[in-house]
Amino acid sequence: MALSKTVTCDRMEVLEMGQIQVRVATVLTEDGVELSRAFHRHVLEPGDDTTGEDDRVAAVAAAAWTPDVIAHWDAIRTERQALMDASLAE
Amino acid sequence: MSNGVRFFASQPVGNWNAAAITWSGSTANGLATYGDGTDIVAESTATYDGTTLQLTTSGGGLKMDGLNSSNANTLDDYEEGTFDVTATVASGTLTVDTNRDTLKYTKIGNRVFIMGQIEFTTASTPSGAWSLSGLPFTNTNTGTYSVNKRPNIATGISTPASDIDPGSPFGWIEANTTVITMAVGGIASTATLNANHIDTGTHVFITGQYVCDS
Numbered sequence: 001m002a003l004s005k006t007v008t009c010d011r012m013e014v015l016e017m018g019q020i021q022v023r024v025a026t027v028l029t030e031d032g033v034e035l036s037r038a039f040h041r042h043v044l045e046p047g048d049d050t051t052g053e054d055d056r057v058a059a060v061a062a063a064a065w066t067p068d069v070i071a072h073w074d075a076i077r078t079e080r081q082a083l084m085d086a087s088l089a090e
Numbered sequence: 091m092s093n094g095v096r097f098f099a100s101q102p103v104g105n106w107n108a109a110a111i112t113w114s115g116s117t118a119n120g121l122a123t124y125g126d127g128t129d130i131v132a133e134s135t136a137t138y139d140g141t142t143l144q145l146t147t148s149g150g151g152l153k154m155d156g157l158n159s160s161n162a163n164t165l166d167d168y169e170e171g172t173f174d175v176t177a178t179v180a181s182g183t184l185t186v187d188t189n190r191d192t193l194k195y196t197k198i199g200n201r202v203f204i205m206g207q208i209e210f211t212t213a214s215t216p217s218g219a220w221s222l223s224g225l226p227f228t229n230t231n232t233g234t235y236s237v238n239k240r241p242n243i244a245t246g247i248s249t250p251a252s253d254i255d256p257g258s259p260f261g262w263i264e265a266n267t268t269v270i271t272m273a274v275g276g277i278a279s280t281a282t283l284n285a286n287h288i289d290t291g292t293h294v295f296i297t298g299q300y301v302c303d304s
Contacts, residue, residue, distance in 0.1 A: 084264055
């Protein structure tokens with residue numbers, strides 16, 4: 001009976017504005033038969049630090065986050081903050 | 091086809107022939123499983139009678155993993171998991187206990203349900219606006235603010251540094267973000283919930299739902 005645990009990034013979803021939704025799967029197997037699979041998620045935004053991320057996530061980020069994408073996202077972030085500030089001032 | 095299924099209509103016992111496949115089922119309306127294109131390797135106890143698909147084996151279920159249907163009547167995704175929350179504050183420091191920073195989510199279709207509680211292990215002269223980051227999916231950027239772009243998240247705060255008075259705390263998720271912004275409502279003007287209410291040991295209970303585009 002060989003138990004094994006693997007942690008892998010099993011899904012990445014790149015959204016329209018460049019955010020990357022990352023799903024990490026922790027899989028337990030016994031003699032190659034999957035016993036359980038648990039998911040943990042996080043989201044990266046254009047320009048985020050990818051240190052410590054799965055190599056494939058970093059590669060996707062490097063490809064998707066062009067200077068234009070990051071600049072656009074920064075503009076969205078600024079606009080978003082203004083909307084939030086305005087809401088709190090209502 | 092590998093691991094495909096075949097419906098056995100309403101013939102509980104009998105031979106079934108197609109494409110050089112011969113196999114005898116034993117369960118009324120049972121489903122057979124292919125090992126490859128020509129071999130049926132098993133018969134499950136799951137059944138389909140033309141109206142109802144019934145899954146009967148404990149430990150299994152109906153799996154839909156991000157099928158991305160555009161049909162409004164199609165349930166195309168179901169997922170359970172966890173996510174970690176971090177705090178951001180305008181001034182000072184707020185640190186979420188790493189043993190109390192993991193919340194749970196369940197995604198059904200495009201709806202994300204979140205639930206859990208966090209505890210602050212450090213609150214060093216926090217002041218001003220604060221927020222919680224790390225939601226598992228990005229809040230939608232489509233629709234309208236009045237309907238779904240800025241959902242409220244119920245947040246309860248226990249053992250704050252000082253009474254939150256007047257008003258009651260709540261959170262919201264701005265469109266296209268993974269951040270819960272903390273505010274105080276029930277007063278004449280909705281305002282930022284000042285982080286100076288947070289102390290070491292303060293708990294924040296979070297429950298809510300929002301829509302995502304993926």
